[in-house]
Amino acid sequence: MNGGEVTLGRTARLYIGAAVLRLALFTIFPGLPDLLTGRVEVSTPVTSFKRLQEGLFLYNHNVSPYDGGVYHQAPLFLPLFSLLPSSATFPIFTYLLYVAVDLLSADALLKIADSGEAVSSRLFTSPRREKRWSGFVIAAVYLFNPFTIATCLGRSTSVFTTCAILHAISKAIAGAPISAMIALSFASYLSMYPLLLLPPLLLLGYDRRPAADRTSPIAFTSKHVLVVAGIHSALFGMSYLITGSWEFLRSTYGVQLTLSDLTPNVGLWWYFFIEMFDSFRSFFLAVFWLHLSSYVGGLCVRIRTQPLVVLTLLLGIFAIFKPYPSIADVSLFLAMMPLYRHVFPLMRYTFVVAAVVMYATFLGPAFYHLWIYAGSGNANFFYAITLVWGLGLSLMVCDLTFAILRDEWEVERPEMVGKEIRQI
Amino acid sequence: MAETTTTDSVVIPEPVTTYDDGGRKQPPPEKAADVRRRTLVIVSFWLIVLCLGLPIWWQTTTIYRAKLPLDEMLDWADGRACRPVFPLRISVEANDLQHQEAQNLVRLTQHALDDLNDFAGHHLRLQLASSGRPSETTAETDEDDTSALTIRLVQGDSTASALHPHSPVLDITYPPNSIPTQTSSSSALASYIATQLRSTFAEEQAIISYLLSTTSSFPAEQRPQGLTPEAADALAKRTTRSLRYSPTYHLTFSLFTGGHLPSSWDIEAAVAEFMKPVLDILTPIHNFTIDTQIQLYATPGVQSQVLNKEDLSSFVNAAEWPLSPSIGGAPTVNFIVYIGNQTIGLPTAEQAGSDGATATSQSWLVPQWGTVYLLPLPEDKAHVSASTLKQPLLTFTSHLLSLLGTPQSGSLPLRLSTLSRIRSADLLLRASSTLGSLARLSLALPSISIPSSVADGVSKTMSHLRLACDTLGTPGALYHARVAEEEAERAFFEKSMVGQLYFPDEHKIAVYLPLLGPVGVPLVMGLLNELKAWRKRRREAVDNGKAKKET
Numbered sequence: 001m002n003g004g005e006v007t008l009g010r011t012a013r014l015y016i017g018a019a020v021l022r023l024a025l026f027t028i029f030p031g032l033p034d035l036l037t038g039r040v041e042v043s044t045p046v047t048s049f050k051r052l053q054e055g056l057f058l059y060n061h062n063v064s065p066y067d068g069g070v071y072h073q074a075p076l077f078l079p080l081f082s083l084l085p086s087s088a089t090f091p092i093f094t095y096l097l098y099v100a101v102d103l104l105s106a107d108a109l110l111k112i113a114d115s116g117e118a119v120s121s122r123l124f125t126s127p128r129r130e131k132r133w134s135g136f137v138i139a140a141v142y143l144f145n146p147f148t149i150a151t152c153l154g155r156s157t158s159v160f161t162t163c164a165i166l167h168a169i170s171k172a173i174a175g176a177p178i179s180a181m182i183a184l185s186f187a188s189y190l191s192m193y194p195l196l197l198l199p200p201l202l203l204l205g206y207d208r209r210p211a212a213d214r215t216s217p218i219a220f221t222s223k224h225v226l227v228v229a230g231i232h233s234a235l236f237g238m239s240y241l242i243t244g245s246w247e248f249l250r251s252t253y254g255v256q257l258t259l260s261d262l263t264p265n266v267g268l269w270w271y272f273f274i275e276m277f278d279s280f281r282s283f284f285l286a287v288f289w290l291h292l293s294s295y296v297g298g299l300c301v302r303i304r305t306q307p308l309v310v311l312t313l314l315l316g317i318f319a320i321f322k323p324y325p326s327i328a329d330v331s332l333f334l335a336m337m338p339l340y341r342h343v344f345p346l347m348r349y350t351f352v353v354a355a356v357v358m359y360a361t362f363l364g365p366a367f368y369h370l371w372i373y374a375g376s377g378n379a380n381f382f383y384a385i386t387l388v389w390g391l392g393l394s395l396m397v398c399d400l401t402f403a404i405l406r407d408e409w410e411v412e413r414p415e416m417v418g419k420e421i422r423q424i
Numbered sequence: 425m426a427e428t429t430t431t432d433s434v435v436i437p438e439p440v441t442t443y444d445d446g447g448r449k450q451p452p453p454e455k456a457a458d459v460r461r462r463t464l465v466i467v468s469f470w471l472i473v474l475c476l477g478l479p480i481w482w483q484t485t486t487i488y489r490a491k492l493p494l495d496e497m498l499d500w501a502d503g504r505a506c507r508p509v510f511p512l513r514i515s516v517e518a519n520d521l522q523h524q525e526a527q528n529l530v531r532l533t534q535h536a537l538d539d540l541n542d543f544a545g546h547h548l549r550l551q552l553a554s555s556g557r558p559s560e561t562t563a564e565t566d567e568d569d570t571s572a573l574t575i576r577l578v579q580g581d582s583t584a585s586a587l588h589p590h591s592p593v594l595d596i597t598y599p600p601n602s603i604p605t606q607t608s609s610s611s612a613l614a615s616y617i618a619t620q621l622r623s624t625f626a627e628e629q630a631i632i633s634y635l636l637s638t639t640s641s642f643p644a645e646q647r648p649q650g651l652t653p654e655a656a657d658a659l660a661k662r663t664t665r666s667l668r669y670s671p672t673y674h675l676t677f678s679l680f681t682g683g684h685l686p687s688s689w690d691i692e693a694a695v696a697e698f699m700k701p702v703l704d705i706l707t708p709i710h711n712f713t714i715d716t717q718i719q720l721y722a723t724p725g726v727q728s729q730v731l732n733k734e735d736l737s738s739f740v741n742a743a744e745w746p747l748s749p750s751i752g753g754a755p756t757v758n759f760i761v762y763i764g765n766q767t768i769g770l771p772t773a774e775q776a777g778s779d780g781a782t783a784t785s786q787s788w789l790v791p792q793w794g795t796v797y798l799l800p801l802p803e804d805k806a807h808v809s810a811s812t813l814k815q816p817l818l819t820f821t822s823h824l825l826s827l828l829g830t831p832q833s834g835s836l837p838l839r840l841s842t843l844s845r846i847r848s849a850d851l852l853l854r855a856s857s858t859l860g861s862l863a864r865l866s867l868a869l870p871s872i873s874i875p876s877s878v879a880d881g882v883s884k885t886m887s888h889l890r891l892a893c894d895t896l897g898t899p900g901a902l903y904h905a906r907v908a909e910e911e912a913e914r915a916f917f918e919k920s921m922v923g924q925l926y927f928p929d930e931h932k933i934a935v936y937l938p939l940l941g942p943v944g945v946p947l948v949m950g951l952l953n954e955l956k957a958w959r960k961r962r963r964e965a966v967d968n969g970k971a972k973k974e975t
Binding site: 277279280282283284286287290291293294297298300301302304413 | 452461464465468469471472473476477480481484485873935939940943
């Protein structure tokens with residue numbers, strides 16, 4: 001670690017560099033934001049900036065923003081964005097807001113990385129803990145990740161969720177579980193799925209409390225669950241006041257639960273539910289959601305010693321299996337990945353994973369073009385490439401899990417370090 | 425939460441377990457904490473499957489089958505629930521006669537009628553009108569008067585009968601000496617009246633018996649006898665010609681012309697003058713909406729000067745003429761006036777006779793569709809006046825009546841009341857057979873879902889059918905039969921049922937297996953392995969215990 005002042009200067013330079021890069025892209029390529037906003041890889045029905053504009057227009061004209069069935073995002077976005085000057089006339093304010101959110105996320109990530117929770121938690125310390133990247137590097141990787149930049153330029157509202165999740169984790173690590181719960185409530189208010197992160201986050205917050213406070217796990221859990229419930233009801237109440245009805249529940253969370261908008265995206269749900277028989281639709285919706293949530297319990301039990309690992313793996317799983325995934329979710333997972341620099345040598349498929357993800361990244365837009373614009377391909381082209389994308393990501397998640405478990409196992413069996421093992 | 429304690433002690437890596445040299449091949453035994461952790465992981469997955477997955481599976485895939493009164497529905501379809509009986513009351517007015525004499529005459533006539541009648545479903549019942557009533561009010565029959573026909577007996581020179589053209593009244597004159605005496609058991613006048621009545625209602629009787637006979641499900645003994653094949657043929661022809669019943673019809677009047685003239689016509693006035701009276705009389709049975717259009721430079725499908733019978737079917741240029749099939753859900757009846765001097769080559773006289781009065785030299789009727797009228801006009805006439813349209817509209821009116829299925833004989837009021845009875849019988853039978861189809865469908869496909877709206881529709885249908893059956897022969901019956909038919913159709917064509925019509929159970933494997941298989945295999949294998957390991961540990965524990973005891 002360098003001296004504090006130097007680090008601060010370095011970090012500030014990093015943030016300024018990232019902000020300048022984004023603003024430069026915004027100004028040099030004025031068409032780029034709108035192009036990215038229209039891409040299915042960046043914008044999903046529940047995060048699209050275009051749909052936000054539609055909702056905002058209706059809201060500003062005193063019509064329910066959910067009329068017309070286009071807007072599926074949280075009602076609290078509306079007063080926030082109506083405070084800003086219109087993005088059509090003064091786009092710079094919107095750009096600045098998105099850049100600021102990205103920098104806030106990077107800052108939270110930097111704190112998470114610098115805490116060293118990834119290598120040494122309360123119950124487990126990795127033998128490889130020396131070999132890790134500093135928070136600066138990790139924040140830089142996040143800020144200059146093309147996926148992050150594309151999401152920022154596409155002005156997808158999932159950046160707010162990303163920011164809230166990262167802050168929840170960083171607060172939990174900082175020993176402020178109540179703040180963490182508030183941040184998580186915001187995240188799940190915006191996108192619903194982060195609520196599944198509550199159990200590992202509780203574990204993390206519990207582990208990071210000072211030993212004196214760590215008396216009763218049950219009291220800790222119930223207190224913080226109550227906090228989450230309270231914040232949620234406050235947010236819902238405010239939304240009710242803003243929109244004047246409870247309709248927003250059906251239009252935001254209902255759409256995620258029932259997948260009523262089948263716009264293609266990089267996930268695995270849309271194609272499946274286009275093909276599904278109507279009478280089995282509700283059953284398989286339940287199966288897909290249960291599948292998504294079933295990992296929470298298993299991972300929390302299995303990797304109880306490292307709650308941050310559980311959070312990272314769950315973020316990876318959500319990026320693959322959630323109903324409306326986009327590259328924003330992948331960028332969040334990729335932001336957390338470098339925290340585990342110390343287990344990278346244990347991963348077995350780094351080359352394959354990198355190749356598959358790159359392959360899907362480049363061919364995805366091409367196949368989408370063939371299907372939608374050129375007309376020479378069909379929906380199967382794009383779905384096939386999203387399958388490859390999902391395969392690559394799940395390989396990455398599996399490989400990381402394997403590396404973490406191997407790292408843990410080598411503590412018990414030090415004589416096996418560096419030897420080939422066979423999974424049974 | 426289970427504390428996995430191993431790690432606390434191993435901050436500095438050091439061997440926790442020591443093992444023998446044999447451990448090179450054999451991994452060291454699992455620690456108890458690891459075993460417990462693995463069990464917990466498996467339990468956590470299975471808890472979700474059992475506590476959430478199973479109830480959701482049950483909830484979302486059980487087929488809701490509302491209870492249908494199948495037996496009653498089949499009863500209706502088979503005609504066991506309702507005997508269609510049309511008790512027609514005919515009042516006799518004989519103001520010139522003594523009450524006693526009149527009563528006697530009525531009794532004799534009823535005898536004569538009963539002797540003549542062979543069809544129990546259609547029954548004429550005579551009754552003496554209350555003599556206090558002046559004959560004028562009875563002539564103006566009001567709606568709730570239940571008698572279908574009034575016979576007015578007037579003394580005259582000879583025996584004669586005439587149907588009143590504007591009200592359901594049969595005027596019969598009789599010579600004074602023909603009144604039967606108190607004791608006589610038969611009378612010429614009585615049998616004369618009976619024959620007259622019978623011939624008046626013969627057509628209605630024939631149509632109703634035809635309707636019942638085409639509904640094959642009716643038991644044979646209830647089926648009317650004595651319908652000659654020729655009569656049945658003629659009736660079948662007429663039934664196929666008439667439109668399906670609907671409470672509302674849309675009338676479209678179109679003027680088509682080959683050139684640019686005429687460009688206007690006085691259709692509104694013409695309709696109001698020549699057609700409106702009939703439409704008004706039909707109001708209790710049907711409603712009508714009307715629109716009109718003019719199309720210039722319209723070429724017919726056939727260009728020849730004299731149209732023969734084959735040309736008529738292709739004369740209407742369906743591809744180019746804007747004749748929409750139906751507007752707003754109501755079936756459309758098209759009336760086309762084509763300006764041109766083409767004529768129809770009439771078939772020879774005897775063919776025309778068998779064809780009925782549908783084809784004149786200028787117009788013909790298209791079954792279930794409408795009428796075309798060829799109107800010759802001078803070349804330079806720009807406006808078609810209402811008086812020019814008189815003949816076309818009168819033709820249209822009479823064709824409309826036959827398109828609606830009105831019987832052809834008798835006075836107009838009688839024809840219309842007959843029409844309402846025929847229609848109610850028709851709807852009653854159709855609703856019953858739809859109920860039967862629905863019942864058979866739900867029996868044949870045990871896996872089809874039956875939403876509660878279908879059960880609602882069925883119970884509504886049945887209650888209205890019951891009401892219709894009980895009031896058959898009165899105007900209320902038509903209303904009830906109509907509602908019953910609508911409800912039955914809606915229940916049968918329920919959207920969510922139609923979609924599941926062809927979904928055999930085997931398909932479920934194809935739905936479940938590819939998706940749940942990959943998820944299920946690791947779950948089930950994990951559970952099995954865990955159970956096996958658990959049993960093995962138990963056995964070892966028991967063995968150890970035994971060994972300890974023995975030592």
